[in-house]
Amino acid sequence: MQYKIDKGVRSENVILDIRDLSLDYVMPDQNIHAVIDLKLVARMGKITALVGESGSGKSTVALAVMGIQDKNAVISNGEIYLAGTDVLSLPKKDKRSYISNRVGIIFQDPIDSLNPLLTIGEQLVEAVLIHEKITKNQARTIALNQLLAVSLPQPEELMKKYPFMLSGGMCQRVMIAIASVFRPLLLIADEPTTALDVTIQAQILHQLDSMRKRDGTAILLITHDLGVVAEIADDVCIMKDGHIVESGTVDDIFYNPQHVHTRQLLAATL
Ligand SMILES: Nc1ncnc2c1ncn2[C@@H]1O[C@H](COP(=O)(O)OP(=O)(O)OP(=O)(O)O)[C@@H](O)[C@H]1O
Ligand SMILES: [Mg+2]
CATH class of the missing domain: 1.10.260 (434 Repressor (Amino-terminal Domain))
Structure with missing residues (x-):
């Protein structure tokens, strides 16, 4: 089967295919529309960067893919295809093992992720x-x-x-x-280098890069740092207020940005 992301990038090696995902956080006085009609694809052996300012919904997407979103999160629409299966349609008892056998995740603060004991x-x-x-x-x-x-x-x-x-x-x-x-078929790295100093950042990015080359892992790299994206990503999705406002190859985004928000992010990086 053929899949597609914006701007005509086609690939059969799609590991993650998020289609029209909408997720709300239900609060006593209001609903927060954290993710709205989101489309995103991650391909085998490639790095897809999910970029956006703080609060745009990046981590919410990561947690939804892992099936570990907060209790007040409600997915109102969409599908999350992982290796061809919509994980949202899996029975609860199968979902956890299906995902954890295929997806690894690393977070911003590695010390918190390890067991201190x-x-x-x-x-x-x-x-x-x-x-x-x-x-x-x-x-x-x-x-x-x-x-x-x-x-x-x-x-x-x-x-x-x-x-x-x-x-x-x-x-x-x-x-x-x-x-x-x-x-794992897919590694989600949520701001993996934000807490680290610059030289160490480069080493960690190098490790992610060799993992995708060695194992063919698809990597979803969440970051707000376009410098990191330029260095390592293949595809880029720009997120703002729960929406993907633009997506394409790293060259599309850096040399031919279409959306005003992408241009603003680029201008802020220079
Ligand atoms: N459990 C929750 N209940 C209510 N609102 C939430 C909850 N978790 C996140 N939010 C809100 O959802 C929006 C998206 O948050 P999210 O953490 O996904 O953003 P982010 O892009 O990862 O931000 P950052 O770059 O700061 O990590 C924000 O407005 C946030 O305040
Ligand atoms: Mg986050």
């Missing part, structure tokens, strides 16, 4: 064992290799450490190692 090794081995029926020793070997794959030195030593003993950049690499343990 378990060593890095325990957390990685646990992640491996969730997805593979193998012995603990075999899982340990895989865990060590995962740490090497994200360029973390002395993995043997690192396995014994607790998250608070690591820098933010190291924690984020551990999160990438955990997220890539089961070779």
